[in-house]
Amino acid sequence: MPTISQRGEQMPSSPIRKLVPYAEAARKKGVQVYHLNIGQPDIETPAAALDAVRHFDFKILEYSHSAGNESYRQKLTQYYSRFDISLDPSQIMITTGGSEAILFGMMGCLDPGDEIIIPEPFYANCSGFAAEAGVILRPVNSHIEDGFALPPMEAFEAQVTKRTRAVLICNPNNPTGYLYSRQELETLKQICLKYDLFLFSDEAYREFCYTGTHFSALSLTEMEDHVVLMDTISKRYSACGGRIGAFITRNRAVLNATMKFAQARLSPPSFAQILGEAAVDLPVDYFDGVKTEYLARRDLLVKEMNAIPGVFCPNPGGAFYAMARLPVPDAEAFCQWLLEEFSHEGHTVMLAPGNGFYATPGLGKNEVRLAYVLNRDALKKAITCLKIALDRYPDTAIKKG
Amino acid sequence: MPTISQRGEQMPSSPIRKLVPYAEAARKKGVQVYHLNIGQPDIETPAAALDAVRHFDFKILEYSHSAGNESYRQKLTQYYSRFDISLDPSQIMITTGGSEAILFGMMGCLDPGDEIIIPEPFYANCSGFAAEAGVILRPVNSHIEDGFALPPMEAFEAQVTKRTRAVLICNPNNPTGYLYSRQELETLKQICLKYDLFLFSDEAYREFCYTGTHFSALSLTEMEDHVVLMDTISKRYSACGGRIGAFITRNRAVLNATMKFAQARLSPPSFAQILGEAAVDLPVDYFDGVKTEYLARRDLLVKEMNAIPGVFCPNPGGAFYAMARLPVPDAEAFCQWLLEEFSHEGHTVMLAPGNGFYATPGLGKNEVRLAYVLNRDALKKAITCLKIALDRYPDTAIKKG
Numbered sequence: 001m002p003t004i005s006q007r008g009e010q011m012p013s014s015p016i017r018k019l020v021p022y023a024e025a026a027r028k029k030g031v032q033v034y035h036l037n038i039g040q041p042d043i044e045t046p047a048a049a050l051d052a053v054r055h056f057d058f059k060i061l062e063y064s065h066s067a068g069n070e071s072y073r074q075k076l077t078q079y080y081s082r083f084d085i086s087l088d089p090s091q092i093m094i095t096t097g098g099s100e101a102i103l104f105g106m107m108g109c110l111d112p113g114d115e116i117i118i119p120e121p122f123y124a125n126c127s128g129f130a131a132e133a134g135v136i137l138r139p140v141n142s143h144i145e146d147g148f149a150l151p152p153m154e155a156f157e158a159q160v161t162k163r164t165r166a167v168l169i170c171n172p173n174n175p176t177g178y179l180y181s182r183q184e185l186e187t188l189k190q191i192c193l194k195y196d197l198f199l200f201s202d203e204a205y206r207e208f209c210y211t212g213t214h215f216s217a218l219s220l221t222e223m224e225d226h227v228v229l230m231d232t233i234s235k236r237y238s239a240c241g242g243r244i245g246a247f248i249t250r251n252r253a254v255l256n257a258t259m260k261f262a263q264a265r266l267s268p269p270s271f272a273q274i275l276g277e278a279a280v281d282l283p284v285d286y287f288d289g290v291k292t293e294y295l296a297r298r299d300l301l302v303k304e305m306n307a308i309p310g311v312f313c314p315n316p317g318g319a320f321y322a323m324a325r326l327p328v329p330d331a332e333a334f335c336q337w338l339l340e341e342f343s344h345e346g347h348t349v350m351l352a353p354g355n356g357f358y359a360t361p362g363l364g365k366n367e368v369r370l371a372y373v374l375n376r377d378a379l380k381k382a383i384t385c386l387k388i389a390l391d392r393y394p395d396t397a398i399k400k401g
Numbered sequence: 402m403p404t405i406s407q408r409g410e411q412m413p414s415s416p417i418r419k420l421v422p423y424a425e426a427a428r429k430k431g432v433q434v435y436h437l438n439i440g441q442p443d444i445e446t447p448a449a450a451l452d453a454v455r456h457f458d459f460k461i462l463e464y465s466h467s468a469g470n471e472s473y474r475q476k477l478t479q480y481y482s483r484f485d486i487s488l489d490p491s492q493i494m495i496t497t498g499g500s501e502a503i504l505f506g507m508m509g510c511l512d513p514g515d516e517i518i519i520p521e522p523f524y525a526n527c528s529g530f531a532a533e534a535g536v537i538l539r540p541v542n543s544h545i546e547d548g549f550a551l552p553p554m555e556a557f558e559a560q561v562t563k564r565t566r567a568v569l570i571c572n573p574n575n576p577t578g579y580l581y582s583r584q585e586l587e588t589l590k591q592i593c594l595k596y597d598l599f600l601f602s603d604e605a606y607r608e609f610c611y612t613g614t615h616f617s618a619l620s621l622t623e624m625e626d627h628v629v630l631m632d633t634i635s636k637r638y639s640a641c642g643g644r645i646g647a648f649i650t651r652n653r654a655v656l657n658a659t660m661k662f663a664q665a666r667l668s669p670p671s672f673a674q675i676l677g678e679a680a681v682d683l684p685v686d687y688f689d690g691v692k693t694e695y696l697a698r699r700d701l702l703v704k705e706m707n708a709i710p711g712v713f714c715p716n717p718g719g720a721f722y723a724m725a726r727l728p729v730p731d732a733e734a735f736c737q738w739l740l741e742e743f744s745h746e747g748h749t750v751m752l753a754p755g756n757g758f759y760a761t762p763g764l765g766k767n768e769v770r771l772a773y774v775l776n777r778d779a780l781k782k783a784i785t786c787l788k789i790a791l792d793r794y795p796d797t798a799i800k801k802g
Contacts, residue, residue: 042461061676
């Protein structure tokens with residue numbers, strides 16, 4: 001019998017999804033699971049954007065342009081201009097989710113064995129994309145104590161080798177929620193210019209900034225040929241299932257190379273391009289309501305989490321994630337226990353174990369990522385569950401409260 | 402300035418799409434282009450399937466399961482049972498187009514440097530996916546003279562090395578339209594069993610067989626662990642823009658590995674999964690009308706093409722493509738000339754140069770692929786255009802009427 005590849009063997013499991021079978025088993029036992037493990041918002045997709053899909057008028061569901069519909073790319077230039085980012089449509093390539101944008105960046109800019117420096121913890125699926133592209137992620141450790149601020153320039157420089165080709169950030173960050181300051185972006189610029197590196201910037205959560213304002217990598221001067229933006233409508237418009245993202249750069253050679261990858265897979269999905277295009281026309285105050293909601297959830301989450309004995313949860317500046325340190329020796333074992341053994345009044349809570357967001361073995365072992373994608377009532381109940389669970393868990397280090 | 406990767410440099414351009422800029426320029430000059438270059442059917446997407454999308458009733462466009470909606474996978478087992486193929490939903494993974502299914506197969510079953518034996522000419526984007534996966538395609542030449550029948554077993558065996566991991570076929574074939582017989586599938590089975598290889602079978606055009614009936618690789622006995630089916634709804638239901646395909650195997654290890662790749666990119670597109678699921682419920686005679694239309698087009702195309710002096714076009718048994726040999730020294734130059742220099746009564750025709758479908762340099766140089774995706778009237782006009790063009794083209798070898 002032919003065997004699978006080493007690549008398939010070594011491909012990491014998603015820390016966000018690998019406990020899914022335990023959650024399914026819990027549900028089958030009648031336990032209701034609060035999902036804080038995955039960034040699937042409960043916010044409704046804007047009705048006007050959904051309606052645009054309902055009212056499509058074509059009779060043939062054709063391939064779109066490999067770079068996405070021209071009309072959509074044109075419209076996106078308006079979207080970015082709101083952030084004083086000037087683009088022309090040829091600099092925008094519509095991708096199948098932000099996922100494909102990240103993969104295209106790795107494929108088009110790096111060869112197998114080349115390296116990307118990435119602050120850890122980082123978006124876990126980057127490990128998967130790196131495995132697919134044969135690229136090595138060189139982590140630079142950021143720390144829960146200072147809320148996962150950008151590590152100092154020296155920490156990046158210590159990781160530079162002759163195979164380093166790019167720095168990859170997610171801003172505001174998934175999984176930490178950290179919002180990088182303009183000054184931190186300027187630091188990254190220095191590193192990229194000094195070592196001639198690409199700056200890959202995943203800005204999926206641009207609109208969701210609570211403490212400070214967002215500064216895009218595309219706004220950096222002198223970095224036209226270095227910056228590649230990976231974007232997506234998944235979180236912005238609560239449209240995760242659409243699988244529409246964008247790969248944006250002013251580097252013409254990168255665009256030309258990426259176009260070949262885009263052509264090989266023919267086109268991005270047609271229906272959700274309609275949704276994305278319509279979403280650009282939402283009233284500009286659309287995000288105010290969503291942001292207010294996320295902000296209230298964040299405040300609730302951080303307060304309630306830090307009130308649990310032994311828990312430490314820094315206050316994230318953006319996105320809708322927080323990393324927290326739990327008073328347990330092994331958060332993954334605890335997360336599994338939550339699903340397999342625990343329930344409180346018929347409920348339990350699902351978290352993403354922190355270790356999956358780190359490349360350095362051993363790090364994040366007592367951390368979890370929480371996505372505040374549930375309404376405040378559910379969120380509060382979920383955290384109550386967690387508190388009771390930590391009190392009941394045999395291996396909890398601190399017993400008090 | 403950071404440079405692109407060698408992978409990006411070496412990534413082949415799509416032979417189907419690389420002449421697009423010339424077509425755009427022709428259009429701007431007011432010339433109408435008959436598109437025989439791309440497999441974008443003019444057949445309407447079934448209204449019932451489109452309506453299912455129009456009537457979606459969710460308020461949040463959520464991620465689906467990474468393997469696709471359970472209800473859709475369940476429904477697909479019914480679809481395959483019509484061909485006496487027995488599957489359970491866990492053996493089906495919904496992919497983002499057939500493209501992703503091919504890429505998943507290469508990623509999960511082969512390591513960089515591993516080899517796939519493939520009859521050439523072959524679906525051109527396989528070269529792109531192979532470049533992404535770092536996999537080497539070892540072509541076995543099939544010949545226009547015998548309509549591109551499966552090369553003999555010895556030709557395959559001559560290509561086997563210690564890095565060979567799979568054989569890849571497309572049945573019926575894109576670009577040749579050749580329909581492999583059951584006996585030819587049995588030959589491939591022998592090769593795969595003898596050398597312990599995967600059999601990757603792209604069966605996107607299963608319903609479109611005109612001469613003989615389709616025999617699926619999944620119907621081969623003793624091949625449960627060897628066969629991986631790459632499928633798609635793009636051509637079946639004229640739903641190319643949906644980007645919905647399927648990766649199907651009974652090999653559990655391959656499914657488990659592939660699931661990790663599927664989880665990394667989160668989920669296939671949600672809207673078109675609704676379309677795919679609804680399409681399974683179309684009346685079973687749905688394909689009769691479509692097939693009758695394609696058959697009439699094939700007959701027209703083959704007859705008209707072979708009536709052009711110096712042209713040879715074998716009669717394809719399935720799909721909606723034909724390869725033809727033209728009396729020109731360089732078909733790619735001719736195809737470009739058609740768009741740049743030629744017009745007849747305000748029209749020209751776009752073809753896909755044959756060389757892009759071959760891996761062996763020099764082969765297919767005087768061949769083109771034609772997709773009969775236009776109605777008979779347009780098809781006839783397109784071939785008339787081609788005939789006049791060949792007569793007028795300075796480098797045409799045979800001048801007679």
